[in-house]
Amino acid sequence: MRYDVLIIGGGPVGNYLAKLLAGKLDVAVVEKKRSFGGKACTGIIGRESFERLGFPEEAVLNSLRGAVFRSRIQSFEIARKSAQAYIVDRKTLERKLAEEAVKRGADYFIGTTFTGFRGGRARLQHLKETFEVSADFYVGADGIASTVAREIGAKSNAEFLKGFEVEVVGEFRRDFVEVWVNKDLNAEFFCWVAPLSDEVARVGTLGSLEALNRFLRARGLRPTSILEFKAGTVGLGWRGPWAKDNVALVGDAALQIKPTTAGGIVFGAICAHHLARAILSGDLSTYEASCSQIKRQISFGLKVRKVFKGLSQEGIERLFEVFSSEEARKVIEEQADFDDHLRTFKAIAKRPRLLASLLRISPSLIRALI
Ligand SMILES: Cc1cc2nc3c(=O)[nH]c(=O)nc-3n(C[C@H](O)[C@H](O)[C@H](O)COP(=O)(O)OP(=O)(O)OC[C@H]3O[C@@H](n4cnc5c(N)ncnc54)[C@H](O)[C@@H]3O)c2cc1C
Structure with missing residues (x-):
C-alpha cells in the first residue's frame, strides 16, 4: 500500500489535517482506538477560532459568554454579550472531521496501531495482523506520548502534568466558566468549572487527584454526584524538531499546547494549516518556521x-x-x-x-x- 500522506493519529488534529489534504492528495489516517473520542478534555474552544477553523457546529454542547475568576479571597467577572467560547463534545468533533475527510477521499485504518518505521515504511498492527504502508510524507498526530516523535528522535524539555476531570451534577451558571486561582487548593495550576448546563459541569485541574478532590470540596460539589471521571496528560514546553526529512509532528505530538490553559486543539489545527501548505509544496523544511506565530504564543x-x-x-x-x-x-x-x-x-x-x-x-x- 502506498499513499502521498500517512497521518498517524485520528484525534482532532490528525483528522483536521486529513480534511485539509484529502481530495488534493492520497491521504490515509491510522487510529489505534476503535472509535473516536474518550480522551480527557474539557473541550473549550474560543468561538472566533472555532469559526475561523471551520469546526463542525454539531460538536457544540454549550456556549460561554464570560468568566468568573476566583482567588482565595477575591473574585471578579469578565462578561460579554455574545458567546466567547464553546464547549465541544470530543467524539462528535473528531468523528465529524473524519467524516469530512472520508467524503473527500481519505482512507481510515481504525483500530490500527503504528509501531515504528522500517526501511522508510510505517509498520502498522491491526489485531494480530502486522503490515507496512509507505508514503511520501508521514505525520505524527499521535498525541502527547507520540511514537512518531520517539521514532524521529525528537527531544523535549517540557513539564508534563497529569490532568484530572469529572462531569458532575451541581448548580452552575450555564454561560460562565469559573477559573479558580488558589494555591491552597492547587499550587500547580488553576482549577476550572466549565458548565454544560445549569446542572452539569466539567470540573478539572492539572497536577494531582488530591488537588481536584480539594477543589470539589471547596466548590461544594459531592464526590457522589460525579457522572464521569477522566485523566490525561498535558505537556507544557517544547518538543522538537517538528519535522525531520519526510516526517512531521503536529498537535500534542509536537506539544503545540497553550501553556496558560493547556488547550491544544486550536494551536494544533492552526499548525495543521501550515503543515498542509508545506506538504502540498512538497517541502517540510518551511513548516516549523511558518508556525512562528504559535511559537510566540507558546x-x-x-x-x-x-x-x-x-x-x-x-x-x-x-x-x-x-x-x-x-x-x-x-x-x-x-x-x-x-x-x-x-x-x-x-x-x-x-x-x-x-x-x-x-x-x-x-x-x-x-x-x-x-
Ligand atoms: C484534563 C484535560 C483537559 C483539556 N481541556 C482542553 C480544552 O478545554 N481545550 C483544548 O483545546 N484542549 C484541552 N486539552 C488538551 C487537548 O485534549 C489536546 O491538546 C488535544 O487532544 C490534542 O489533539 P491531538 O489530535 O493532537 O492529540 P490526541 O487528541 O491525543 O489524539 C491523538 C490520537 O492518536 C492516536 N494514537 C496515539 N498513538 C498512536 C499510534 N501509535 N498509532 C495510531 N494511533 C495512535 C490516539 O488514540 C489519539 O486518538 C485538555 C487536556 C486534558 C488532559
Missing part, C-alpha cells in the same frame, strides 16, 4: 507559567486587585482574545496605570513578560 505562555509558579498566593491576590479594577476589566472585555493571550497582555501593558501597578507587584514579572 513562548509567552511559558513565561506566564514561570511567573505563576514563582508567585505566592499573596502575590496572586495582589494581581487580582489589579485585574479586578474597572480599567483592567474594561481592557480585557474589549481586547481579550481567547486564543491570543499575548494580545491581551499587550493591551493591558499599554495602560500606564495598570502597567505601574503590575510593576509594583513584581518588576521581574513584567520584565519577563515584556
Whole structure:
C-alpha cells in the first residue's frame, strides 16, 4: 500500500489535517482506538477560532459568554454579550472531521496501531495482523506520548502534568466558566468549572487527584454526584524538531499546547494549516518556521507559567486587585482574545496605570513578560 500522506493519529488534529489534504492528495489516517473520542478534555474552544477553523457546529454542547475568576479571597467577572467560547463534545468533533475527510477521499485504518518505521515504511498492527504502508510524507498526530516523535528522535524539555476531570451534577451558571486561582487548593495550576448546563459541569485541574478532590470540596460539589471521571496528560514546553526529512509532528505530538490553559486543539489545527501548505509544496523544511506565530504564543505562555509558579498566593491576590479594577476589566472585555493571550497582555501593558501597578507587584514579572 502506498499513499502521498500517512497521518498517524485520528484525534482532532490528525483528522483536521486529513480534511485539509484529502481530495488534493492520497491521504490515509491510522487510529489505534476503535472509535473516536474518550480522551480527557474539557473541550473549550474560543468561538472566533472555532469559526475561523471551520469546526463542525454539531460538536457544540454549550456556549460561554464570560468568566468568573476566583482567588482565595477575591473574585471578579469578565462578561460579554455574545458567546466567547464553546464547549465541544470530543467524539462528535473528531468523528465529524473524519467524516469530512472520508467524503473527500481519505482512507481510515481504525483500530490500527503504528509501531515504528522500517526501511522508510510505517509498520502498522491491526489485531494480530502486522503490515507496512509507505508514503511520501508521514505525520505524527499521535498525541502527547507520540511514537512518531520517539521514532524521529525528537527531544523535549517540557513539564508534563497529569490532568484530572469529572462531569458532575451541581448548580452552575450555564454561560460562565469559573477559573479558580488558589494555591491552597492547587499550587500547580488553576482549577476550572466549565458548565454544560445549569446542572452539569466539567470540573478539572492539572497536577494531582488530591488537588481536584480539594477543589470539589471547596466548590461544594459531592464526590457522589460525579457522572464521569477522566485523566490525561498535558505537556507544557517544547518538543522538537517538528519535522525531520519526510516526517512531521503536529498537535500534542509536537506539544503545540497553550501553556496558560493547556488547550491544544486550536494551536494544533492552526499548525495543521501550515503543515498542509508545506506538504502540498512538497517541502517540510518551511513548516516549523511558518508556525512562528504559535511559537510566540507558546513562548509567552511559558513565561506566564514561570511567573505563576514563582508567585505566592499573596502575590496572586495582589494581581487580582489589579485585574479586578474597572480599567483592567474594561481592557480585557474589549481586547481579550481567547486564543491570543499575548494580545491581551499587550493591551493591558499599554495602560500606564495598570502597567505601574503590575510593576509594583513584581518588576521581574513584567520584565519577563515584556
Ligand atoms: C484534563 C484535560 C483537559 C483539556 N481541556 C482542553 C480544552 O478545554 N481545550 C483544548 O483545546 N484542549 C484541552 N486539552 C488538551 C487537548 O485534549 C489536546 O491538546 C488535544 O487532544 C490534542 O489533539 P491531538 O489530535 O493532537 O492529540 P490526541 O487528541 O491525543 O489524539 C491523538 C490520537 O492518536 C492516536 N494514537 C496515539 N498513538 C498512536 C499510534 N501509535 N498509532 C495510531 N494511533 C495512535 C490516539 O488514540 C489519539 O486518538 C485538555 C487536556 C486534558 C488532559
